[in-house]
Amino acid sequence: MTTSPPTISVQHLTRRFGDFIAVDHVSFEVQPGEVVGYLGPNGSGKTTTIRMLCGLLRPSSGTVSVLGIDVIRDPEGIKPHIGYMSQKFALYDDLTVHENLAFYAGVYDVPRKLEAQRLAEVLRMAGLEGRTRTPASELSGGWRQRLALGCALVHHPPLLFLDEPTSGVDPVARREFWDLIYELAAGGTTIFVTTHYMDEAEHCGRVGFMQRGKLLAYDTPRALKEQYLHGAAWNLAAEPLLEAVEALDTLPGIAQSRLEGDRAHVIVTPGAWTPESLTAALTGQGMTVTAVEPVEPTLEDVFTLLARR
């Protein structure tokens, strides 16, 4: 079996701004056709990482290979081969949908004779066919994001960087945007996408979690849950509930307790508690526990745990 080289390979990628280390010895690989979700709190270094991968920002140290190109030696060489929908993607408000796409076709040097066909493809994919003459300024948030995605795709890049493409977009439009991402991935496009939405992360093939410039975890959602949680997420029904949530949070061996609907959601350090001993501990503090159920851990549980360390 031949294995194709990784689409992205990053080793000890580091970027300093003065004394501040925005990206700190980050290493990972992305395989062809993967959808990788990149998460982390505000200011953790996600955008800075993407900008270095796209040849827009020079790393302080480390190596970056994207589509076989050494991006540090040849930052211009990578640009025609990637699509980048930046966090503040620039659409031209007084241009129409069609004119925006045509503008980006020019930026990306799409050959004149291919332009009409490419634009038609992108309009179809993004579902924008009925809106070609609409000024960008009149599009709602979800449609703007679709147009921005289309603009990043006019040159058919095999690799797409999306920086928070769905922030501020309603749940239905987010779902539809993700359908587009899957459609692209099914067609072979490799996708690197940052998000703050856990439900989106759950749908990625692999997920990275950054904090203060460091990549704390990078794996499939399933592997992350197995590695960090060992199935130790429980929901408790207790009275009074808020008091129980707070009491649980102060117990040793409880990595986290939070309110989730009408339950207390807890992450238990493996072996620290049994449902019986935990019930007894709360009962001893004057609370009533009516149920303790093991539940499927979520990525949010994993990231909360990582962020707390």
Ligand SMILES: Nc1ncnc2c1ncn2[C@@H]1O[C@H](COP(=O)(O)OP(=O)(O)OP(=O)(O)O)[C@@H](O)[C@H]1O
């Ligand atoms: N050009 C710059 N000069 C100085 N500091 C910078 C520069 N660019 C980014 N930073 C700092 O680097 C850190 C990481 O920023 P970055 O934009 O990569 O975070 P992020 O993870 O994308 O955050 P967000 O989720 O808010 O988009 C921040 O503290 C930011 O202020």
Ligand SMILES: [Mg+2]
């Ligand atoms: Mg950012």
